Amino acid sequence: MQLRNKVVIITGASSGIGAAAAALFAEEGAKLVLGGRSQDRLDRVVEDIRARCREAEALAGDVQDEDYAKALVETALARYGRLDIGFNNAGALGAVGDVTSLAAEDWRVTLETNLVSAFYAAKHQVPPMRTQGRGALLFTSSFVGQGIGFPGLSAYGASKAGLVGLVQCLAVELGESGIRVNALLPGGTKTPMAGDFSDDPAAAEGIAQMHALKRMAEPEEIAKAALFLVSDAASFVTGSTMLADGGNSICKT
């Protein structure tokens, strides 16, 4: 029980990595507030967790909205009385295409969803953690934008690289308050998001071959890496950008 009685917000919990983390963190004893846009899918995740006699609440909303970040924190405090961990994982590929084809609005939405949302999350999650004198923030970045480029993903790559800068500055800013801040960089992971990019079996195989392990990750494997970073097992880990990328970043074959 690595997260016994820890109160955790997970965004992007209606699907993929976030849903897998919700199930794992609940199993480890966490009390959860889960975010995503789809109320139906969030409700199903909550039902599964409650069926295993664990605690979870869902609050649907859009991470582009600062009030939603605030409401997730208010829900944690009202329901459980504290906030220990923010796993800010929601993200989207956004518009994919040659840079000359992207509208300014496409770029803005991708940056708002993946990067500005992280600022909103930190802004509202830090105050109760500061009062408590400890806490952990984790942001899901990506292998894309960290030494690996993909044609058509300039906005996504820029947003995910931006998270790394945010994490490094926040880790220094918040260290004295006992708050750890880290980024998790998954490799290709079998989720609906990857489906968007790899519906074609040949393209999917191409992505698998980019990894030293010659396969994509299951979302549960990425959730285990997230568990390490938010748990006390990582009590001296802050400002890090931890790869869980199946050797993607070092594979040039």
Ligand SMILES: NC(=O)c1ccc[n+]([C@@H]2O[C@H](COP(=O)([O-])OP(=O)(O)OC[C@H]3O[C@@H](n4cnc5c(N)ncnc54)[C@H](OP(=O)(O)O)[C@@H]3O)[C@@H](O)[C@H]2O)c1
């Ligand atoms: N899959 C990969 O290969 C891969 C690799 C590296 C990094 N990542 C990152 O991992 C994170 C999770 O992605 P995933 O692979 O698990 O994809 P996914 O299954 O598509 O899940 C994405 C999650 O983010 C939520 N979300 C997206 N836009 C949102 C918005 N504007 N407001 C609120 N919630 C929003 C979705 O909620 P709704 O569907 O309910 O809207 C969903 O719960 C993302 O940050 C992604 O960039 C993924």
